[in-house]
Amino acid sequence: MAAAEIRFHDRLNDFLPPARRGRTLTLAATRRAAIKDLIESLGVPHTEVDVILVDGASVGFEHCLAGGERVEVYPWPSAPRAARHLRPAPPACPRFVLDAHLGRLARYLRLLGFDCHYRPDIGDAELAAIAEQEARVVLTRDRSLLKRKRIRLAHWVRHTDPWRQVEEVCDEFDLAPAFAPFTRCTRCNGRLASVDKASVIDRLEPLTRRYAETFLECEACGHLYWHGSHVSRMQALVERLRRRHLRENEP
Structure with missing residues (x-):
């Protein structure tokens, strides 16, 4: 059976055994097997692959090797920009x-x-x-x-x-x-909506009834949320993520 050389770049090496990371590997080639299946046989899922170059030419997952080629496989976002990108672009607000x-x-x-x-x-x-x-x-x-x-x-x-x-x-x-933040139910994924205290007062514990004034209710499961110490902690975590994003995107 003919063989080709293949090299995985950057974080694709996470899927390889330590001894094979960062190395050029030998890949058994057959005209009947798509390159996607050959790549996955080495442990790298197709969902992590963005660009495949065969002897410098960009190819798709359906490409078949004849043997003797040199294959370079790149993840997103480090793949060459001019190549054919195989990984779909994620939406701005993914589900x-x-x-x-x-x-x-x-x-x-x-x-x-x-x-x-x-x-x-x-x-x-x-x-x-x-x-x-x-x-x-x-x-x-x-x-x-x-x-x-x-x-x-x-x-x-x-x-x-x-x-x-x-x-x-x-x-x-x-x-x-x-x-x-605080627009979805952490329990069931339903949407949260503001509700008047009077409409839920019979569902509140005595201390909550006394001290809390603002309430959110899940439209799907009915779970109630109100401002408490846990909300303050969560707000701090959200702000921490925002600051981290700004630091990493500074020019």
Whole structure:
């Protein structure tokens, strides 16, 4: 079987065993296999790939190798600008679907105002279907999930700490300009709307009834939110993310 040389650039090396990172690898080539399948056989999901160069020419995922070629594979955003870009451009305010292991990340993103489909019992097939049907961005720690053909736009979350995950996703999709904190229910993803205290007073605990005056109610599940110490903490976290965004985008 003929062979080609392949090299993965920048963060695509995260998907390779340490001994193979930053090296030129040998890739078995066959006219019957698309280059997408060959790349994924080495562990790199197609959703992380933005540009593929074969002997300097930009090709798509359907390209087949004959053998003897030199292949360069780039992630977004470090791919050559003039090449054919394979990764779809994310929308300015993306909607997400998260795997079952990212519950705290989902709550943080909802707090920031982003539409996040999340259920702790969601399966891979259902998640992929939702991503395709609703044009949602997949966030996952499961590398194998990203190899499903139905998934076009996704991000493999590198960090394991939930707050670092939030920072990572905000950086990846430039979310700070679209922040709309306290507009979504962190429990169910429903929209929040202001309600008069009088209309919910019979649902309040005595201390809340006495000290809180401003209330939000989820239009989907009915959960109530009001200003308390937890809101102050969340506001501080949102401001911290905004300051971080400004620092990283200073000229």
